Amino acid sequence: GQNIDQPTEMTATEGAIVQINCTYQTSGFNGLFWYQQHAGEAPTFLSYNVLDGLEEKGRFSSFLSRSKGYSYLLLKELQMKDSASYLCAVMDSNYQLIWGAGTKLIIKP
Amino acid sequence: IAGITQAPTSQILAAGRRMTLRCTQDMRHNAMYWYRQDLGLGLRLIHYSNTAGTTGKGEVPDGYSVSRANTDDFPLTLASAVPSQTSVYFCASSDRVGSYNEQFFGPGTRLTVL
Secondary structure, eight states: OOEEEOOSEEEEETTSOEEEEEEEEOSSOSOEEEEEEOTTSOOEEEEEEOSSEEEEETTEEEEEETTTTEEEEEEOSOOGGGOEEEEEEEEOTTSOEEEOOOEEEEEEO | OOSEEEEOSEEEEOTTOOEEEEEEESSOOSEEEEEEEOTTSOOEEEEEESSTTOOEEOSSOTTEEEOOSSSSBOOEEESSOOGGGOEEEEEEEESSSSSSOOOEEOOOEEEEEO
């Protein structure tokens, strides 16, 4: 079967750094996506990795290791507005997205 | 219209009733998707359409049907609603099907079936 695992909830302090992990087992691999979803809102795209390594985009970075079936999203200089759920999704061999349940990130002052 | 719109925003529905959730995009995207999101579960694909005139079944298609008569519209119909279809429904679109396939989401419809 196909499976995406990520922690249910994490807590971090404003101004700090947090790493959200995602492990996956899917039928084929055509890239890994991270989305941000604020409570009551739609998911919005953050990043895409298809090759191993780190992709940096401002305060957010995403890492991929295909051999380990592992990715992480790194958020630096945390702000209160970063309080949201972070969704990991893998594109399988049929070019469909398989989604993790999401990690709820709570930022404390 | 900018992006994707969905209607209604929320709905309470009696079991056994028929309901159509509407989705319209103005980005001229080829591919469109319907997901449901339930607490503790990831987004689950109900149906998809890679291009106008074609549709396909996702992970949880039972009890739902879709049509794609044109590029912009992708309605989702519940023929006879049941309480287990209580969920938040998101419509999404992407420019094409392929490796880099960022999906853009509508604001969602919160459906309660009693």
